[in-house]
Amino acid sequence: MLFSKLFGKTLKEKPTDTEVSSHALMERAGLISQVVSGVYSYLPMAWNSLLRIESIIREEMNTIGSQELHLPVLQPAELWDSTGRKDLFGQNLFTLEDRRNRTLVLAPTHEEVLTSLVAANVQSYKDLPFILYQIQTKFRDEERPRGGLLRCREFHMKDAYSFASNSDQLDSAYEDMIQAYNNIFDRCGLSTVMVEADSGAIGGKDSHEFIALSNIGEDSIAICTSCKYGANVERAEFVKPVNSGNSSNATPEEVHTPGITDINALSSFLNVSKSDLLKSMFYLADGKLIVVVLEGDYEVNEIKLRNTLNIKDLAIASDSLIRSAGFIPGFASPVGDHKDVTVVVDDSVIENKNYVVGANKVDYHLKNVQYGRDFKKTTVSIEIGSDLALVKDGDLCLHCNSKLKIEKGIEIGHVFKLGTAYSEKLNAYFVGADGVRQPIIMGCYGIGVGRILSASIEQNHDPNGIIFPKLIAPYDVSLLGLNVEQEDVKNEADSLYELLTSSGANVLYDDRIESPGVKFNDADLIGLPIRLVVSARNIDQGVIEVKKRSDSDAVKISKDEVVKYVTDLL
RNA sequence: CGGGGUGUGGCGCAGCGGGAGCGCGCCUGUUUUGGGAACAGGAGGUCGUCGGUUCAAUCCCGACCACCCCGACCA
Structure with missing residues (x-):
């Protein structure tokens, strides 16, 4: 790609309405542009990245045997009434009327349509298990969108659903999915932790969130400093010491x-x-x-x-x-x-x-x-020992008694064992080997595609700009021709661009008539993994300068070896 | 839904009851050339919208709208 032809301008100054760094950098680097609150246009560079993220997701989903399909965004409101989620989502659900005054919704997620589709296509335990997924635009009328792509009203999400005839099959899909998620986030250059999550109003038993640690995140999680325990603070449990003090039965x-x-x-x-x-x-x-x-x-x-x-x-x-x-x-x-x-x-x-x-x-x-003698819980059927307390930093882990630490992070993935709540409501049943009709056991698994991009930039940037993880960068290489008005520089840079491109690298070639400072700064801002510099000075020495965005120093590589050197880094 | 803030050229901002400005960016030319160059010339704005006050409103008053932040809320 020639920089002179690239659609999207870089900005010198931080746009006023951006607060979190990933958002500011994405606007400054010309990746995204806001249309209304919580809705963004993705410019070519952002789109390149998102497509790369999606293809990583597809590979990992396909590896565990999931099948991709595509479901509609526009759905009848009655479908959402049938599970009670129209009320549950409430104002967050975008609704509209068609010309016949029928109410439709813009889907915020896809359990309902997919479960009814599956209901019509599964009759026997022999049809199970399987996993379906899609990457789709979703709509949620969030009250307060924020942070650019972190919390949007229109966003891209990968959602997968597993259908099983018994709990072993569900467990196995769940485990496969967790493995796939770890691979995906890893390849996207994200550092994440998996924690136990609240499964919400219509959740099933097990639920885990994948959190990209970041102090601008909206979720708080408690992580054990010693064992593997981690949970969203919404559900985190911890040791509540029994006071050793006096145990006399003194009266009030x-x-x-x-x-x-x-x-x-x-x-x-x-x-x-x-x-x-x-x-x-x-x-x-x-x-x-x-x-x-x-x-x-x-x-x-x-x-x-x-x-x-x-x-x-x-x-x-x-x-x-x-x-x-x-x-x-x-x-x-x-x-x-x-x-x-x-x-x-x-x-x-x-x-x-x-x-x-x-x-x-x-x-x-x-x-x-004391409890029991002087007052007691009343009426409600809760079991003794309900845990109603919020974990705080320094509380002790129930599993190993070490200290828990509270961290903030961005939820980029969430997996649920749904059980049969949806299949029962939407009549998705199968006949088992024993001839008994029973509801399909479901799981659902989401990943925020835009959030991966945002969170990844949030975790990978410096004061000069983005430091793209290599597998999700919009291009692999920034090729800077310094003073391309000089013919030898232009020739050298042009031919290097051709060579690299034909050997498979995605190169953003800065062929603009701009001063070196402008080019260096834009290259840092956009943050492609590798930067190459062609200049009169380097030509005299017969070298090309190579610098990783994540390194502070450049190395000089001879002209003849530079293509191999660079392609080896990719 | 409560609290706060902001709306002036593509971006960042200043301004003021009577000529709409600055910096960056953009266009043309000359000079420059390894970390956001210099000079000269130039294009670009219904001052968020509607209403009111006034001889006169971008400015004062009112309503509304939009966007951002904090909180509440959020499979």
């Missing part, structure tokens, strides 16, 4: 605590550790007031809370609501008789004794309070 006693309304103040006022205090958090859950009780050094994990109680709408309760239920904010606790309130207790509270809790009376707390 009021303590005067004037103006002490929060855990930190109470802890220092009474000179007891926060884990000896109980925190009562009030929520409005699907219209009902609930109080979550946990030790003072923990925060409520709202995802765990939602999952445990199967809550759809969850919000912090207002002070007025708390008061009207007979509690005093700041001095509230579940101790006492509270008919209309559901009490939910974190498992850390079950074993320990002699907590300090609010007295439901202004300026007073109670000490020597």
